[in-house]
Amino acid sequence: MGRKQVIFIALLIAILVLLPVVVKKDNIINLALLVLLYICLASSWNILGGYTGQTNLGHAAFFGLGALSTRFLWMSGWSLLPSVLAGGLLAVAFALLIGIPAFRLRGVYFAIGTLALAQILYITVGNVFSDISSLRPQDLATYQLVPRYYFFLVLALLITGTTYLLVNSKLGLGMMAVREEEEAAESLGVSALKHKLLALSISAFFAGLSGGAFAYYHVGYYPRFPFSPEWTFDSMMMVYIGGAGTIIGPIIGALFFVVVRELLALKLVELHLIVFGILFILVVLFLPGGFVEAWKKMQAAFARRSKERGVKVSFQTTDD
Amino acid sequence: MLKLSGINAAYKDLQVLWDVSIQVDEGELVALVGSNGAGKTTTLRVISGLLKPASGSISFQDHSLGKESAHRIVELGISQVPEGGKIFTGMSVLENLELGAFVARARKDKDQTLKWVYEIFPRLEERKNQRAGTLSGGERQMLAIGRALMSKPKLLLLDEPSFGLAPILVEQIFEMITEINRQGVTVLLVEQNVRAALELAHRAYVIENGRIVGQGTGEDLLSFESVRRAYLG
Numbered sequence: 001m002g003r004k005q006v007i008f009i010a011l012l013i014a015i016l017v018l019l020p021v022v023v024k025k026d027n028i029i030n031l032a033l034l035v036l037l038y039i040c041l042a043s044s045w046n047i048l049g050g051y052t053g054q055t056n057l058g059h060a061a062f063f064g065l066g067a068l069s070t071r072f073l074w075m076s077g078w079s080l081l082p083s084v085l086a087g088g089l090l091a092v093a094f095a096l097l098i099g100i101p102a103f104r105l106r107g108v109y110f111a112i113g114t115l116a117l118a119q120i121l122y123i124t125v126g127n128v129f130s131d132i133s134s135l136r137p138q139d140l141a142t143y144q145l146v147p148r149y150y151f152f153l154v155l156a157l158l159i160t161g162t163t164y165l166l167v168n169s170k171l172g173l174g175m176m177a178v179r180e181e182e183e184a185a186e187s188l189g190v191s192a193l194k195h196k197l198l199a200l201s202i203s204a205f206f207a208g209l210s211g212g213a214f215a216y217y218h219v220g221y222y223p224r225f226p227f228s229p230e231w232t233f234d235s236m237m238m239v240y241i242g243g244a245g246t247i248i249g250p251i252i253g254a255l256f257f258v259v260v261r262e263l264l265a266l267k268l269v270e271l272h273l274i275v276f277g278i279l280f281i282l283v284v285l286f287l288p289g290g291f292v293e294a295w296k297k298m299q300a301a302f303a304r305r306s307k308e309r310g311v312k313v314s315f316q317t318t319d320d
Numbered sequence: 321m322l323k324l325s326g327i328n329a330a331y332k333d334l335q336v337l338w339d340v341s342i343q344v345d346e347g348e349l350v351a352l353v354g355s356n357g358a359g360k361t362t363t364l365r366v367i368s369g370l371l372k373p374a375s376g377s378i379s380f381q382d383h384s385l386g387k388e389s390a391h392r393i394v395e396l397g398i399s400q401v402p403e404g405g406k407i408f409t410g411m412s413v414l415e416n417l418e419l420g421a422f423v424a425r426a427r428k429d430k431d432q433t434l435k436w437v438y439e440i441f442p443r444l445e446e447r448k449n450q451r452a453g454t455l456s457g458g459e460r461q462m463l464a465i466g467r468a469l470m471s472k473p474k475l476l477l478l479d480e481p482s483f484g485l486a487p488i489l490v491e492q493i494f495e496m497i498t499e500i501n502r503q504g505v506t507v508l509l510v511e512q513n514v515r516a517a518l519e520l521a522h523r524a525y526v527i528e529n530g531r532i533v534g535q536g537t538g539e540d541l542l543s544f545e546s547v548r549r550a551y552l553g
Contacts, residue, residue, distance in 0.1 A: 170422070177408055177419050184406035187368055188471065189394035189423035245410075 016153055020146045029149050033217065035258045036152035037210065041231060042238040042250035043159045044206035049236065050244035051167060052199040053179030058098070058114030059235055061121050062091035062204040064227030066211025068125065071133055071223070074215065084212030091208025092201050099200045103193055106182075118232060126224035134220040148217040155213055159206045163247055166202070175199050179245070237280050243292025252291050321346045321506055322367070322398075322475055327376035329366050336362045337373070338530045344475065344508050349501040351521035351538065353514045353551070359530040360510040361403055364477050367508075368400040369393040380475070395423045399473035403480045405464030409453030413444055416452050416463055420470025429472065437466040440496060458489040465496070475506045482513045494520055514551035518542050 001009075016036075020029050045059050066087035073083035098117050102110040135143065166172045174195045177185035182192050211226055234257065235250075242253025257276070264272035287294055322344040329337040337359050344350045352360050365371040367378060369390040378385040383396055399420075408416050417437060421430040438445040441462045447455065452463060461481055468476060478497065482490040494516060501507045511517035518524055518538040526534035526547060534541060541547050 170427075173415060173419055174422065176411060176415075177422075180408040180410055181406045183370060184402055184408070185419070186390040187370065187394065187400045187402060188419055188467070189391040190419065191389070191391050 013157070020149055026145055029145050031258065031262060033145070033149045033152050035255050036149070036156045037214065037217075038234065038238060038254035038258055039156045039251050040152065040159055040210040040213070041207065041235040042242070042254050043156070043163060043247075044203050044210065045232075045235040046239045046244060046250045047163055047166065047206070048196075048199045048203040050239055050246070050249070051163075051172065051179065052175040052196055054103075054196055054200070055111045056114045056200070056203065057111050057232060057236075058116075058118030059203075059207055060227050060229055060231035061114070061118035062095060062207035063211040063214070063231050064118075064121060064125065064224075065091045065094055066208030067215040067226040068129075068211070068223055070212035071215040075136060080216060084209055084216070087212040087215070088205045088208035091204045091211070095200050095204030096197065099197050103196045103200075118227065118229060122224055122227040122229070125227055126222070129223035132220050133223050140219065143219065148213075151213050151216060155206075155209055160247060160251070162202070162206075167247070171195070171198065176245075237276060239290075240280065241283050241290050243290035246290075246292045249290055249292045256291070321348075321381060322508070323379050324363075324367070325377050327363075327366060327373045327378065329362055329371060329373040329376075331362075331371075335374075336530050337366070340376070340527070340530070340532055342525055342532065344506060346474075346506055347501075347504065348522050349498070349507045349509065349520065351509045351511055351517040351524040352527060353511050353517050353524055353541075354527035355551070356512060358527045360512075360527055361479055362530075363527070364400060364479050364508075364510055367393075368398060368477060391423065394471055394473075395425055397425075397472070397474035398477065399468040399471045399475070400477040401464045401468045401479060401481065404483060405460045407452045407455075407460055407463050407467065409451070411452055412448070413450055413452055413455070413463060414448040416467050417444070417448075417470050420467035421472075423471055426471045430470070433470050433472055437469050440469070440499065441466050457485055458493070461485060461489075461493055462496070465493075465500075469500065469505070473505060475508065476500065478507060478509045480510055480512060482511065482516065490516060514547070515542070 016032075019032055023029065041059065041063060045056060048054050048056050066084070068087075069090045070083045070087040073086055074080055078086075094117065098113045099110070102113040134140075167176070174185065174190040175198075177188070177190050178192045178195050186192055214226055238253030238257045239250050240253070241256060242251065243249025260275070261272045264275060268275075283290055289296075322342075324340055324342045327337050327340040328335065340359070340363060342350075342352070342363070352363060354360050362371065366373050367385070369385065369388055369392070373386065380393075380396060380398060385393055385396075388396070408419065411419075417434060418430070421427050421433060426433065443459055444462060444466050447459065452460070455463060465478070465481065481493050481497065485493065490513065497507060497509065498520060509517055509521060518541050521538045524535065524538050524541050525532050526541065534544065534547065536544075542552075
């Protein structure tokens with residue numbers, strides 16, 4: 001990382017930390033919290049989908065499992081952090097359940113398997129826990145948004161930081177090799193199965209923690225709600241719109257998604273789905289690297305142009 | 321060093337290799353030549369563990385490879401340059417090379433091996449921070465070979481290194497292969513470019529329809545009437 005980048009990141013974190021202190025409006029803090037929640041989900045999806053090249057269509061299952069078990073443990077008297085951690089581990093257990101058989105096969109089996117797992121859990125949880133899950137009266141009486149905001153902020157920093165360390169490690173190098181050319185990776189001694197399972201476990205663990213944070217945050221919801229497929233597809237869309245396989249991509253994607261959705265929701269209500277659907281198709285077709293690639297291309301074009309202009313200028317001065 | 325005996329191999333129901341036996345001794349440069357679809361690549365895939373043979377045995381320096389996984393075989397010292405290179409186009413040249421030194425045995429000497437690879441292919445050092453996808457065809461092939469060398473192989477398997485390259489580049493690549501062999505790496509070279517391969521190799525095998533139909537020194541095979549007619553025109 002360059003020095004400019006370090007300063008920029010430090011500044012960004014400082015702004016995020018100070019936000020609830022400076023801005024006291026709950027609706028703004030809530031919006032920022034949602035952005036952070038989606039950064040968590042999108043960045044965790046990106047570890048497996050963006051860096052390892054394995055399409056997970058059931059991210060909501062891991063998110064939902066984290067929420068379900070955290071809510072259960074926390075409300076039955078566990079303290080918050082162990083409950084959230086347990087939610088993350090439960091998500092990993094289910095991830096391995098589907099990943100171990102599916103990754104032995106090439107092709108779409110993993111995508112289908114995760115989609116099936118998520119749908120089965122969505123329906124089952126809906127049937128078994130059909131009552132709305134509300135916080136206890138004593139929690140409601142003392143409910144504050146700010147600690148929830150910080151919880152998500154810490155989690156988002158943890159996931160982004162881990163991703164950064166991961167992609168600069170030997171493990172991350174192996175993951176990217178598996179994404180690019182699985183057979184070539186194998187022939188270099190990179191075990192594709194091992195790397196996919198590790199990436200999946202990390203990704204599911206973070207999705208589970210995010211679910212736990214959601215259970216801590218949300219006052220009342222149907223237990224099946226965090227299992228609903230839109231969590232998966234929204235995260236995926238953010239990753240692709242922002243830039244898959246980059247650290248900043250999911251962050252930009254999440255910010256863009258939440259802000260645009262809020263703006264559209266004011267005027268068009270559910271129409272934002274159509275807008276994002278079209279945008280997603282356009283990005284996949286014309287901009288496979290998302291906003292991050294668009295930015296890089298623009299920079300490169302700009303650099304070329306100013307270089308050409310620089311040459312021209314120097315000609316003029318020699319003419320003089 | 322490497323010995324295949326009576327290998328039969330198939331993709332699902334389609335048998336591709338029939339009773340293939342090959343031997344490569346330490347320090348040799350051996351070529352396996354034949355036309356398209358003869359089973360050359362399949363033979364390499366069997367050696368590097370990407371395809372398990374239906375029957376027959378493979379041994380490498382007293383290890384039996386029949387049941388070993390692909391990454392374990394790399395660990396033992398066999399490295400393959402796949403057909404077309406199969407470099408990681410989205411990653412930098414340096415990252416590609418680092419991936420070559422992925423196994424523990426190669427990892428500890430990574431920096432030293434990298435220097436050696438840069439000596440053989442100076443072009444790779446010039447381009448080390450460039451995305452591999454931006455390299456030319458010849459540079460890609462160099463990168464693929466360099467990447468394989470990063471694992472410090474005792475035996476290097478080369479699948480069609482001349483594929484898609486201009487004749488002048490083929491000559492260069494083949495010179496580099498000779499040089500790598502001279503520096504102590506045993507080489508098994510698979511080629512459709514029969515004449516060039518036979519001129520280069522100490523010994524060669526000819527494979528046809530999945531069966532070994534001839535073997536001998538490169539010069540011998542070049543003068544064989546059947547080989548001349550079939551491959552050299």
